[in-house]
Amino acid sequence: MTPVELSHTVISAVRRAVDEGELSVVVPARAVVTPPGPGGCGDYATNIALQLAKPAGRPPMQVARILRPHLSRTEGVADVEITGPGFLNIHLDEGVGGIGGAVVRQVLAERERYGYGRALDGQVVRLVIPYEVRAEVVADALVRIVAGQGGRVEVQHGEPVNLRPVPAAEDPAPLGADAARWALLHPSAHDRPRITADHLVQRVSNPLFRVRYAHSRARALVRNAAALGFEADIDSHSHSGPGVGAAPAQQSADDLVAALAEYPRVLGRAATHRAPDRVARHLVVVADALLALQHTALPRGDEKPSAAHRARLALVEAAGTVLAGGLSLLGIDAPDHL
Known part of the structure; x- marks a missing residue:
């Protein structure tokens, strides 16, 4: 769910409250939806209750309590919390569902054997x-x-x-x-x-470094999440699309899901065409997508771990597993610390 879609969702909740006689206001054209500020939580927050308080003739906290159940019952919303003077903090029910959920579950079930197949069975x-x-x-x-x-x-x-x-x-x-x-x-x-010595340099210009670093970051994020008291959970969400969590992470998550889904086909083609270079280059694709997503896998500051964080962490763990498996096929070590 993008911020624009979530804005429409908030306005729909206001309209239902007005239609049911709980609020007497003119329904605004849009609601401001942003990432939560200090003291906030969830994936997004909106100040719509503060915006409507004066025209409704009610305290912002009361308006927030009226809107909360309408917003919570909306498809795609997992939970809504009220913080501060009346901010509505929204936890999205938008995870690695559909093809993304199937891919991540398969990777985490098969581990380093993910992508193995029968393309050359018995040959x-x-x-x-x-x-x-x-x-x-x-x-x-x-x-x-x-x-x-x-x-x-x-x-x-x-x-x-x-x-x-x-x-x-x-x-x-x-x-x-x-x-x-x-x-x-x-x-x-x-x-x-x-x-050349370029293959030994620890910087992003070195594809081998990016692949091994992405693997070590995946392992570190899983460890750090455990230290924060939560773990990966692909079943935290029920959304049917392939995306994960809030919109800023959406494209990175989609790219990573696509790279993981493509990996078995890459292995099959590498075997039939006798081309291990295809595996090496695809690992770079997986690593780059993982590194683009990594910053959204853990909560920041006072933010609490949300269902979106658990789903992103599952995707990160799956990507790290694929990187380890691919490097192993190439005969290259995948260190947990780099």
Whole structure:
């Protein structure tokens, strides 16, 4: 539910109160809906009771008490609390429902095996590779990726070669095991990999850092939520759409849900096309969507944990699980602390 939609919802609640004779006011054209201020709670707050108090000839708190049940009974609203002199604080019943809820539930149920399928069920994939480090690393990743799709890889050296990615121009070993594997697996097979110290730099320009950092942030958010006394709960909401929580987080949540939903297809294509680079690049997509959403997963200041926070946390936990599983398929460590 966007702020504009919520404004219409508030006005509809006012109209019902007027129609039932509980308030005698001219129904305004719009209601101001904003994130809660200091001392507030929930996903949004409105000062509509203060706005209507003078024309209604009633104290703002009394107007708020009249409007609260009308607003609480509205579809998409989980709860309404009154704070301060009469602010209505709205908890949205808008979570990871529909396809989003199904995806998150599946990820959290299957954990690192999410995305495994039967695309190559019973098939034996024979890879003939040259004695070259990049070919060896690609074949090693394909052993796990193909196994996740029900197949089996047999690797041998000889001719004719049927897997020959463009080799690295220099030895990747000085980068260390994880960064070296990423440098060799992230580019497409026909692109020459860059063996540079950029893969070791801890900044957002480094895709490997973003993926591992996003995973560590997901784990940290789950720990921090536990310290605050709440945990992920995908069933906190009943809304049928794919979004999560308040409008500022909506697009990020939708992007993350879409990336998680696409992950099984990416694994299937990576196995059938012998292209682990597809997995590496998709992990960057998941990581970027997660990092855009992370700041909305926990309450801020005096804000209390809401159903929206629990649903966002479930989405964050699912994304961290996918990142860990994908990195594992590539043979790269996914540290909980970075």
